[in-house]
Amino acid sequence: MVGSRTLFLIKSITENPYICKKEINMKKRFNIAGTCHPDFHYMMNNSKKLEEVMQLIEYGDYFTINRPRQFGKTTMLFLINKALEKRENYLSIQLNFQGIDSQFLQSDITFGQMFLMETIQSLKKTNKELAATLANLDTPTTLNDISTRISELIEMTDKKVVLLIDEVDSSSNYSSFLVFLGMLRTKFLKREYGDYTFHSVILAGVHDIKNLKFKLRNPEAAQYNSPWNIAVDFEVRMSFNAEEIAPMLEQYSEAENIKMDIPAIAERLYYHTSGYPFLVSKICKNIDGKILPKKENKTEWTLDDVEASVQLLLLENNTNFDDLIKNLKNHQDLYDLVFRIVIEGETISFNPDNETISKGILYGIFKRNGSIKIHNRVYEQRIYNYVISNMEVQLKTENYNDNNQFKLPNNELNLEKVIEKFQEFFKQEYSEKDQKFLEREWRIIFLAFLRPILNGSGYTFKEVQVSEEKRLDVTITYFQHQYIVELKRWYGEAAHERGIEQLSDYLERQNKKIGYLIIFEYLRGIGKNKTKKTWRIEKIDYNGKEIFAVWV
Secondary structure (H helix, E strand, O other), X not given: OOOHHHHHHHXXXXXXXXXOHHHHHOOOEOOOOOOOOOOOEOOOOOHHHHHHHHHHHHOOOEEEEEOOOOOOHHHHHHHHHHHXXXXXOEEXXXXXXXXXXXXXXXXHHHHHHHHHHHHHHHHOOOOHHHHHHHHOOOOOOOHHHHHXXXXXXXXXXXXXXXXXXXXXXXXXXXXXXXXXXXXXXXXXXXXXXXXXXXXXXXXXXOOOHHHHHHHOOOHHHOOXXXXXXXXXXXXXXOOOOHHHHHHHHHHHHHHHOOEOOHHHHHHHHHHHHOOOHHHHHHHHHHHHHHHHHHOOOOOEOOHHHHHHHHHHHHHOOOHHHHHHHHHHHHOHHHHHHHHHHHOOOOOOEOOOOOHHHHHHHHOOOEEEEOEEEEOOHHHHHHHHHHHHHHHXXXXXXXXXXXXXXXXXXXXXXXXXXXXXXXXXXXXXXXXXXHHHHHHHHHHHHHHHHHHHHHOOOEEEEEEEEOOOOOEEEEEEEEOXXXXXXXXXXXXXXXXXXXXXXXXXXXXXXXXXXXXXXXEEOOOOOOHHHOXXXXXXXXXXXXXXXXXXXXXX
């Protein structure tokens, strides 16, 4: 007897001849690489996004889907193509510029010839007669010939022809591509005067093609009148909210017979990822493939599973994280701005004319929310870990933080002793001459000092608390135990009292009785008037909370 799942896939293959028949018995899974296909992958609900894109196409707009890597651009092009196939009055041509031989990019003519060859190959899948007719025409030898071939193609069909090009960044360093876009722009502007051209053109890549002139290898040759200034702004939200994440969980839950609180887990996934498609799918994939098989109860997902998966993800190396760190390494201005936001807790207002901010948004590191924020908590924690790791290799802490001296029974951590040792380390290893360095790096020094102590048995995560003291609240997880440490600068007794109250309130919200406070007492004044560090240690009782405070 044939199962319903098999019948469903047979039906899909009958309707879609491009799906390999070997895949009849494929099981659905969470996908983190390449195009997501609704028959083979658990997918979030992107129906509203597709509807908005199709409306742009119906208007005859030209536009660029410019989003960071692994943000669903290729999947959106696939879904657009499938939607157009279902409409009798549309014909789609789908191209991909990734991996094009560089010989085709060296001149305007070779690029145009390559474009026509790729167009013919695409049409062979949807309209073989049209592809054959186009292939039998003379080989174009001028840019004007290329333009004529496009017009002839449009005249050969009574359908609205939509051009979809993925991975345009692969060609964006070549002037031949700009010239090609300029030709499309000219035809677009002339179409109301009778020139035949594409009804709609959709490009997909990381960069906004309107700004391609800034990426040219020879900037002096850039066209200051952008060849893509005809394009409308692409304002479709490509991230997924909790309501759009939930249907993917419903599909999985039903197919795999897994119990879960779908709304709560969808909200938690959104909390960590801000709906970044790759991160959502990766967390789910980790639970399904790495966490669930090791559980006693293999039929249920919990919120703890989501947290465990996030921690697994933060320890992984993947191309998404590689790009994130590479962009910070390659752009010092971006690294410095990220450091101010993540480590120093600064609030930076959004300014669309600021090149560094625009760069951070382009690479998916920032999001706009009145002020600039790191796009998601996973990225923030990964950046935080990267900065700490860089500091860790610079420190000589072996005489201070051997982890055996801090262990207590029941896998608890003697955090008071850890902080006292940190004060000792700070006092012995740093001096007044390091003041400028310390004012910027002291928080990272503590977190780097802490890493060998945790030594695979724990981890830290952070929440920046925006206040006059630029607090950094750190939660330390060590085995099954959690500890809350607040790091802040010294701004005098009045500010200190307010800070104690804030920490007490935070402990109350976290249902904790004990908290820890590290205060950086930076030097002021000059000569005889220069302040000195007090190196104080105090135990403070406040509103039923115990706070262990150390000045460094």
